[in-house]
Amino acid sequence: MEQIFALFTIFLAFAFSGRCSDDFSRYDFPDGFVFGAGTSAYQWEGAATEDGRKPSVWDTLCHSRNQGNGDMTCDGYHKYKEDVKLMVDTNLDAFRFSISWSRLIPSKILQEPHLRISNACKLTTGNEPYVTLYHYDHPQYLEDEYGGWLNRLMIKDFTAYADVCFREFGNHVKFWTTINEANVFSIGGYTDGLTPPGRCSIPGRNCLSGNSSTEQYIVGHNLLLAHASSSRIYKQKYKDMQGGFVGLSLYFLGLIPSTSSKDDYIATQRAKSFYTGWMLGPLIYGHYPDTMKRIVGSRLIRFHRSHTLSCGFCHKHQIQTFSVREPKFLLRHGLTKLFCICLNKYAVAPWAMEVVLEYIKQSYGNPPVYILENGLSLFSNLSLLILSESAHQFSCQCEQIGIPMKQDSQLKQKDTPRVEYLHAYIGGVLKSVRNGSDTRGYFVWSFVDLYEIFGGYEVGFGLYSVNFSDPHLKRSPKLSAHWYSDFLNGKTAFLGSQGIAELQSNLSLNSY
Template structure:
């Protein structure tokens, strides 16, 4: 199985490496006219996916069950009873998807490696034009959960390092950009605080799970993830970097937070929210320890790093990966009561694990921005500039990549897949504010659109659509939306107001296109 799989990946790399040698008025901000030439030379533009969300083929070629395989088949876990058993069948249709990437003209492709496929029983790989590889994106072998409790155990650190080492050995000659772990902050929140991701641990008031401690377990899980990251980077730098000459970073989920009112306490709450969500991950890998804000409020509940652990943690990233979609309001819960009374807030705001901060997307019943298909993802383009500026200042302008940014179509509305204008407006507006942050000195080196195609969006199943390509649920045919045309023309620096005026890609589905060319 491994020989077949490795050969497949080699073919993918050869094909993609060979490829390496405004339409409507924006409704989210003032009209913007953004061009590729507004970004620096050498800036990487790409699309992003993750293995579990698109691959399918969950039992092919010796792949073992992962945590999500098991979770998806627990009744009530996933919207509409969906699963990723087949997903977009990328595992068998990857050549077609590479053709799509070629047609878009992207510089790079961010994807993840399926831990369960590389190590079927605790022994894969996707591909890219310039490969930008995430080693761990939420999925891991169920065996590790059964054996010792996954990320709640220090044993997971060593298994992760072993997995990463195999990835470096097998693919490091072709991969120059590595992300160790995707969104440790978000995964720990959903898996160990809210209990909506596997292993579904939580406690009141966050949820009613059969097991878990929402106040403590997220801290333990992140602690193990950070040490797994640091040990992985140490091995890469000592054993592989001199020959492979790659760089390694970590990816953080990054809401921007704005004070709910002009009150000083709400302004402090917004700063605290940033520390408890973003600095929680980035302070240790830049400075070697948790943010002082967290240490102050968590006390002994926050794990401590030993002196030798702080040494390997400090400066253990070459770049910061920022996944940014939206901005939320923040309200202080230390000196005032906080009651979650709308769909955009989360319970437990008056707890230390939440930084004693109430976050929501509404103020006096008025949303912070235009709603999307995700409950807390409201459109606030200026947040892109603000979150980049925050990272620039706090982390001394460490190189950054926007590793995810994209628009989910509103739920329960029929989307015209050939005319997804709101997605185009979203992308234009967010890119415009990113370009402004770069002009103001932020060292941002790339941008990855989420996502290439409609996929399995975790607990939302297939009800949330982020893709610039539609995937027919019956035939799995890929059909470009208007946003795919816009993105392709943006990448070719077409600055005309209407996509139709540019040399855009065909809007026929991939099967029709292939038939006409034969």
């Protein structure tokens, strides 16, 4: 019990430690530390039917549920030169984007590699391209033919697709991500049915098929094997010539116990095993966490001795922070073996960045980490996330705790809360680096306003706003774009009324 109280005290120390400093610059980071911003193909490109592109599972899900879509979005496919110029103006070191599998290989026959993709890779050199191979959007024909990621055939097809990308674009790309947010994709797409391809068996959800009890584990396993296979191809065929690196992207939550109770501590450890250890355990140690093996049992596929997994480097996505508590109804009914937890969201908690990076350092041998997505929507009302282990089709019910954020039309351009957010989180990264974390890069999500899977065109994560009512989809810098540009240009990052007023004055002078 003393150990639990000691750990809880450490979490509180992080929570109330404050900012790394109110006064820091990019030059306080190690040489070679990369700052950038990101997008993804479906959310940024548009041009959904041009140049032979065929539907992906993301297209299918959006059109079947009438929840908005990325058919046009901000038209990055045609406006990429304009966006690259904005990246140069913003002083980005790097640009993170993904390649659309269903555009490059719209059928079983490979099309001529697209000039726009190749040009985007070339143009962003200088703004170093960080390319993701898969961002929730495999071709619909593979889903129709054999079930996509539920079938081992997908490992072979993904490896062939990765091989094409390495061959065609590898001379301009040194940093590859195989799978985007592998843990979230498995849960969202096959447990909750909220993200592509939208499969689940939860009553009341708009899922036409699926099995929430088993499919996420099958898919997660196949994703890990696909990552390993494509990484092996790169090492064998391309690394000596191209000198690049291959990594896997995971979404991390900052998880801390709600109280100092033993139950909440155990629930937090269980959540970490299922959410983080699920993927990092096999990559670092070659097997799933013991907690998962015990709870999931035979539904969790074991790795064969011939399977060689490697992290290479890990991509960390961290946007949301939660305190964890054990649901009381589980305790009353003796159901603590279920993976079911209640998560209460913190709107902004930069100390959680330190908690997560320290956890990776201590628990997984301090692998290289790039933070590929970190950002803030000023129009979000998401307050609760429920992860459930539905082995017995047991519904996990937690109270909803609303944390509405201020709705203000002026926030879209003069987005002071986003400036404060970036300042605080980058400061947290700096503190972690000084404490020994091997974190090597930080990317803002997103570079411009995009189509978002939750919130469509209303949430606006971008440094640059997009006027979606304008036929030309005009881009305009927000206050946060000016702040980030100044920071990347070496200006000391200092917040205060005078600093904010200066930024707002610059925004008024430079608006177009």
